[in-house]
Amino acid sequence: METAAIIVAAGRGTRAGGGRPKQWRDIAARPVARWTLEAFAPICPIILVIHPEDRALAESAIAGLPVTLVEGAADRAGSVRAGLDALAGDPPAKVLIHDVARPCVTPRIIEAVLAALDTAPGAAPALAVTDALWTGAGAQVTGTQDRSGLFRAQTPQGFRYADIRAAHAAHPGGAADDVEVARAAGLSVTIVPGDERNLKITGPDDFERAARYLKTPMQETAMDIRLGNGYDVHRFGPGDHVMLCGVKVPHGRALQGHSDADVGMHAVTDALYGALAEGDIGRHFPPSDPQWKGAASEIFLRHAVELATSKGYTISNIDVTLVCEQPKIGPHAAAMMAEMGRIMGLEADRVSVKATTSERLGFTGREEGIAAIATATLVKP
């Protein structure tokens, strides 16, 4: 089995209140758990981890779906362990661990986590924190907290099955989620773009918001679709390689620039900023600032992706054309697409890298430098 999902549903939903645990309450005419299961059922078999008292409710919710019921434990981590143990007889290569209380999870998020797992031991969706953060005591603000580098964690969190099972077995307990367990075992975890809609139903007010998302799936709403373009040029100077779309390509000369001069990645980054009407790389990472000297362009691209995500957009696709006589891009295009996809959390078929010569005309034809032009499409439901 390539992939299995463990959906933890043994909690009591005390903060949500209501007559029964939140996962068995109806939302948009179906139990919360049913919505969650239907999101994963087309992708892989599912282990649904339940509280022993909920068996009858669970059996009704799983009708017709590829779901095995397993009894959970007193805390979330224990329930995850029960799910992992249930898979031991026929272990999958990858496992997705998801909260039943996130019924609005989209195929896009699930696919992004799975795609990232092709190259990373762990992957999980998250949203960059965009509000200011304070510390407080009672009704008083007592301080502020730097929000840079802070993310709101979501599920599904994906891992290689053997790794996460061993990590859970070794963990002393008390972890907030499976990413914390994985990291404690030394596994690195890649962040893929989360989605505001992938909320965890926690308090009573969350039902209404989740119902709104479920009743109006993306294709039925007026979507905000944005296109951006980016163009960049770097000149050649002395050196023995060029960085293009995240890949080191051997060449008799190097591109000159304040950063690593990755002209392709810069064009894509500018396309994203353009779609957001957020200026260009120079505005966010001024060349006059010495801290960006020699910087890996991945930093810029990640920033643009996080900005798009924080504004509620998902990236539908990117397309970049490199204009140069040399080096030849064809042999490296697949690696470039894989690397750009990894950084952006995009599946392979949403990333295009291609190249053309300029028929020996102009500065690219004279091999004085390389130009790149890129397009990005962003979508907000």
Ligand SMILES: Nc1ccn([C@@H]2O[C@H](COP(=O)(O)OP(=O)(O)OP(=O)(O)O)[C@@H](O)[C@H]2O)c(=O)n1
């Ligand atoms: N012993 C537990 C506790 C939690 N969970 C699951 O972990 C997820 C995230 O937990 P949370 O939102 O905190 O759910 P509850 O524990 O049900 O909520 P509360 O804390 O309000 O009681 C939920 O899908 C929940 O069913 C679980 O499987 N086993």
Ligand SMILES: C[C@](O)(CO)[C@H](O)COP(=O)(O)O
């Ligand atoms: C795993 C989780 O969904 C990540 O956001 C979350 O930590 C689980 O819910 P809880 O409210 O923290 O128990």
